[in-house]
Amino acid sequence: MKEQNLADLEAAFNEKLKQDIRIEPKDWMPDAYRKTLIRQISQHAHSEIVGMLPEGNWITRAPNLRRKAVLLAKVQDEAGHGQYLYSAMETLGFSREQSIDDMHTGKAKYSSIFNYPTLTWADMGAVGWLVDGAAIMNQVPLCRTSYGPYARAMVRICKEESFHQRQGYEIMCTLMKGSEDQKAMAQDALNRFWWPALMMFGPSDAESTHTQQSIDWKIKRHTNDELRQMFVDASVPQAQLIGLTIPDPDLKWNEERGHYDFGEIDWEEFKQVVSGNGPCNAERIAARVKAKEEGMWVREAAMAYAEKKKAKKAS
């Protein structure tokens, strides 16, 4: 009887997927589907939060008032995205606090791109243009992902990401219209961020352990390699338009495929950065742990005050 029930529930779940009906928090779902979503959404939320650090690094040094305001607004959006995504994740029965602790201990991951340093102002351009650009490639299809709260969060997030991408590209355009120093700064930023940006799409399809199941569940809509190709195809003309050179000698338009061919990613570097050995992994985690530890008394105070207020109300 019990087994029969389970089979019915699973059949109903699969039928919903087939008909593109969203799965909602109270619906039955397979454990593995739930776990996959928790992993993916939390990873995404952590990326937003850790992603505030490399850009936060330049807010106090932004070159003019307009850029300072735009960068502040952008980083604030990212905090908002993190908050929004943690809420979506919590609908799956996993707490924000536990999830953050998992990131601090290295059990949960965030996007490897944020383990690279932001060394010059041009990096704010490169990060906006390439990193947010790659994020959009990943995220736009997620607006149609099968889990309702995640899909709805992504609709809102994508609107803001698209603004972020344009502001980054606009920084690059301005630099490329400027002095030789500014042009060199822009090219240097592209040189450093191009390959890490390509790595943002994750391992190649042949190596990806999660892709097929996620596609069957309609969590993911495209494979890593498909998304990476879309990103290359979109970014190359943008670089050419403003006179930047993509740092890849193997990059070539392939008439037959209708796509750009590009060189092999350094997968050893990818592996090292993902497993904690990137240039800024330790710093990023240390900054987040410090914020948590130093904020402990603030959170405790807020809770103690709320308790007192509740007690007063009750008496």
Added chain:
Amino acid sequence: MKNNLFTYTLRIADDSLILGQRLSEWCGHGPIIEEDIALTNIALDLIGQATSLLEYAAVAENKGRSADDLAFLRFENQYFNTQLVEQKNGDFAVTIVRQWIFDTFRLPFYEALQHSSDKQLAAIAEKSLKETKYHWKHSSEWIIRMGDGTEESNKRVNDALILLWKFSDELFYMDDVDKELISQGIAVDLETLRPAFNERIHYVLQQATLQLPDSKWKLSGGRQGRHTEHFGHLIAEMQYMQRAYPNMEW
């Protein structure tokens, strides 16, 4: 000839600019995500206010300098912000106490300035007042939570008050610039704001179970361009790009 309107506007602008700069140092390091969002948002409002005010100061000066020139290319002793706003962030209690003292002053200040005979200042004040109401609510609520929270939070917020209260009086600093402009209906007579300021301070402190420090000693100098030691570091960081790459578009 002295340009009173320029100096007056610049003083208000510099308070917003420098506090906005300080607050933006928090970005990504707040005690909870919600506070990262709130502090960044307040920083953004202040940078926005500073931009409007500096644009107007540039017009009032009429020497071809832009708002960005004023923000990024003055020497240390040419900034006229109060010493309060340049104080280091410290812990969350220091940041919030600094903000709260400032917001409690800014609220009645903008309320009064929106009736200025100078239309531009009045318009900036009206817009900024809306933002400042939120800032004040946010900082006051935290003063109360920290004061009436745990033993540790009470101690920290109390220490912050002791550290910062001595800078509060400078917010009411006035000289001939103010007097001249008050007579034209442009500037706010800051003495008239004291009752509203004190009332708000005591109202919040009472709920927070806190008291003002005993010491009556006050520090000032910012309005004449005399700053504290950390100020040089703040502007060195803020001006880095404009100093390293002069005369470029960004």
